Amino acid sequence: MAFINYNGKFIDESNPIIQANNRGFRFGDGIFETMKFKKGKIIFVDEHLSRLWQGLKRFQFDLPKLFTPDYIEKQILGLIQKNKNSSARIRLTVFRGNGGLNDPENHNPNFIIETWNLPETNGDLNENGLQCILFKDALKSIDAFSNLKHNNYLPYLMGALEAKKMRCNDAIIFNSKLNICDSTIANLFLIKENIIYTPALSEGCVAGVMREFVINMLRKNKFNVVEQTISENDLAKADEVFLTNSIYNMRWVSSIENHNYQNKLTREIFQLLKQTNPNEFC
Numbered sequence: 001m002a003f004i005n006y007n008g009k010f011i012d013e014s015n016p017i018i019q020a021n022n023r024g025f026r027f028g029d030g031i032f033e034t035m036k037f038k039k040g041k042i043i044f045v046d047e048h049l050s051r052l053w054q055g056l057k058r059f060q061f062d063l064p065k066l067f068t069p070d071y072i073e074k075q076i077l078g079l080i081q082k083n084k085n086s087s088a089r090i091r092l093t094v095f096r097g098n099g100g101l102n103d104p105e106n107h108n109p110n111f112i113i114e115t116w117n118l119p120e121t122n123g124d125l126n127e128n129g130l131q132c133i134l135f136k137d138a139l140k141s142i143d144a145f146s147n148l149k150h151n152n153y154l155p156y157l158m159g160a161l162e163a164k165k166m167r168c169n170d171a172i173i174f175n176s177k178l179n180i181c182d183s184t185i186a187n188l189f190l191i192k193e194n195i196i197y198t199p200a201l202s203e204g205c206v207a208g209v210m211r212e213f214v215i216n217m218l219r220k221n222k223f224n225v226v227e228q229t230i231s232e233n234d235l236a237k238a239d240e241v242f243l244t245n246s247i248y249n250m251r252w253v254s255s256i257e258n259h260n261y262q263n264k265l266t267r268e269i270f271q272l273l274k275q276t277n278p279n280e281f282c
Contacts, residue, residue, distance in 0.1 A: 005113035028151035030095030129254020135159035135171040147207035186243035187211035
């Protein structure tokens with residue numbers, strides 16, 4: 001039996017917990033964080049909760065005095081212990097309660113924490129490169145909420161379904177200007193003539209915790225990293241492409257549609273990532 005943490009209480013994951021007029025269910029009125037637990041700690045917990053708190057402010061939640069990052073971290077660790085996870089993927093969702101579009105009952109945060117066991121890995125870069133598609137049926141908006149991980153996730157949701165339908169690993173998401181944004185579950189980097197490019201935050205991509213870490217690590221090691229607008233044509237002409245997120249750290253892409261990519265410099269970057277903190281990145 002697995003448990004979830006609902007507003008500080010451990011509940012069997014099969015039990016219903018929300019009503020039909022819940023705003024999170026009706027309108028996607030909430031935000032979330034996905035984190036990794038490994039070797040007894042939550043990886044990058046401060047960075048994840050900092051981004052979450054920025055989102056809570058942006059979403060105009062009224063935070064009780066005891067609703068703090070330390071409180072949430074303790075709730076996550078309590079659930080991990082309850083579920084007996086050794087390594088885990090964590091999803092923390094914060095959402096508003098019941099009410100209509102203009103009349104929520106209140107602005108207090110409700111939360112659900114879920115954990116799933118993560119398989120042990122050998123710490124190597126994925127042997128088989130990811131195969132991705134381009135997805136333009138739903139475009140990511142560029143606004144004050146774009147860099148957050150919020151529950152209005154239509155482009156990512158439909159992109160993931162289309163990738164599965166096409167028997168591919170992931171889909172590349174475009175913003176409202178038809179430039180590259182990110183993938184359904186990760187930030188995107190491309191390499192062209194040894195220069196590393198990634199969509200700027202102003203392009204509407206999620207402000208990924210691993211994205212920021214990789215950019216800072218690369219610049220510290222004298223790599224040329226450029227955050228800018230990236231077009232579909234730029235992606236087609238790239239030498240290498242890789243994706244980053246907090247669960248898988250870094251994975252290389254072997255093809256997007258009809259374009260194939262190598263992974264020479266990507267492998268060097270991955271090894272540098274492992275050397276930075278092998279306990280966290282293997």
